[in-house]
Amino acid sequence: MARPAEHDVSSRVLTLPNLLSFLRLALVPVFLTLLMQGQDAGALLVLVISSATDFLDGFLARALNQVSRLGQLLDPAADRLYIFAALIGLASRDLVPWWIVLVVVGRDVFLLILGVILANFGFGPLPVHQLGKVATFCLFYALPMIMLGEAFPAVAWWSQPIGWAFGLWGAFLYWWAGIIYAIETLRVIRLPRVPVPVPSDTLEP
Template identity: 40%
Template sequence: MSEVRDSVVPWRVWTWPNLITLVRLCGIPVFCHLLLVAEDYVAAVVVLAVGGGTDWVDGFLARRLGQESRFGQLLDPAVDRLYILVTVAVMTLTGLLPWQFTAVLVARELVMAATLLFLRYQGFDSFQVHYTGKTATFIVFMSFPVLVLAGLYEPAVDWARPLGWALAWWGIVLYWLSAAIYVGQAVWLARRSRDDVPVAS
């Protein structure tokens, strides 16, 4: 676990990884239009699968090309959160997800938001990304297109429903596990910061 205060990563906007993240961001309204307006369910599933499946590409390219940036570090998790929350909201409103699942997922996001505010209050920029969180996000992403198929495409119900829910609940468990890791990271950083403060004699 490393300290994240005073990041030395350059602030660069126009990089290939950031472009991919922005394309993923544009996929959110496209998915909503295809599912709710055009009712083109297959195309909606494709857009959703591509958006979730390419979540790791921007980070991989940033490291491979040496194009890591502070802008990308902020944009990528923000797009992930927006992608998940919008998709969950749409799927809940259309009856593809039960409200209980949505409540569990939203509660985790509220915990993360509160932890991030606490971290910022302590003078830190953000969390150190943990592989458990990235894995959980990827699995949750992948459950969504399968559940859309299960709910709207009759020939796929037999295999899509069990697969989709297996991915969804597995992802949720890892999602909460990663939240516990991030909360622990925030507490550790806060204690370390407090211990580093010199005591007046």
């Protein structure tokens, strides 16, 4: 019997990696509640647990050959939800300006519009650009550093500047990647459409 390919993508739902992804998603409201209440140490602990499960579910998906389409959707969705939750929680306490929230959320709304345009032309979503991954990493690293300074003021002198540097750079790269996606969307929808031939035996006389 032939062995399945190492990176086969299945349509299974109940896999161990997916259960870990569901756990990450379930912890998002816990994280947001703790952050809005000013319990920064507890919010950081939830974020550490989430990051650990993020690494673990990716490792298990590859090791157990349980890479699934659902998992490929849940992972980036969870990352974005944690970024949104961190931004909203910090902005609600006036620790970050609301314009940063609008910049980050606005970019994802922009990508959603591009996805709708692609779907209307019969195309699926564009592959993730490496620049988008770097931008997400910068934001995902920046916000915990800002939170760290709030939870432990003794380290704020170095964690806050590092957090803001990564945050502003990440927001810039986030939109730079968005512009690249927009250019690629325009290129794709302008491709000539090749008509699909209809078998003659399916035509009505």
